[in-house]
Amino acid sequence: MKYLSVILLLLVAAPAQASEIENDQDVVLDCVSRIDGGTTWDQCRRLMFLPCEKHEVGSEPHLACLSTERTAWKDYMESYREQLDEKLTAGGSAMLSDLIGQWVGYVSQHCGEVARSKEDISADAARSGCEIAETVGITAEFFACLDGRSTSPYCTIQE
Numbered sequence: 391m392k393y394l395s396v397i398l399l400l401l402v403a404a405p406a407q408a409s410e411i412e413n414d415q416d417v418v419l420d421c422v423s424r425i426d427g428g429t430t431w432d433q434c435r436r437l438m439f440l441p442c443e444k445h446e447v448g449s450e451p452h453l454a455c456l457s458t459e460r461t462a463w464k465d466y467m468e469s470y471r472e473q474l475d476e477k478l479t480a481g482g483s484a485m486l487s488d489l490i491g492q493w494v495g496y497v498s499q500h501c502g503e504v505a506r507s508k509e510d511i512s513a514d515a516a517r518s519g520c521e522i523a524e525t526v527g528i529t530a531e532f533f534a535c536l537d538g539r540s541t542s543p544y545c546t547i548q549e
Contacts, residue, residue, distance in 0.1 A: 418438050419533050421437055441455060447511045467529040470532035474535060479546045486544040493524075
């Protein structure tokens with residue numbers, strides 16, 4: 391029954407053709423790209439953490455699942471970054487490299503604060519969840535740049 395509600399959520403929140411969505415990460419990115427037009431962050435966050443929801447929050451299996459998901463999202467983000475590097479102008483690519491360096495520092499500081507502020511779940515789970523959410527956010531921005539929807543200054547595609 392739990393999975394039926396997720397399938398229904400996907401059909402309502404992300405009406406893309408099934409053939410357009412290759413994996414769970416694509417489903418999440420599709421959801422995030424539609425936040426201003428029909429989906430909510432809560433819906434997307436639920437999809438983001440769906441692979442780990444069967445585990446008790448903070449348990450060893452939960453932390454292992456979050457670690458796996460964090461690694462998968464970082465790899466996914468890097469694949470989008472590599473695609474961007476091939477398409478951006480030299481100036482855009484340099485700007486993106488600077489932004490990524492700043493982003494890494496921001497995520498470390500921000501997610502450390504999130505971990506320290508959470509008393510209702512484990513600090514490790516809070517940090518991992520925050521890092522995943524931030525990685526999804528930047529991956530969605532890279533996706534928007536490649537898709538022609540980004541207004542970020544770095545997003546200058548070669549002609």
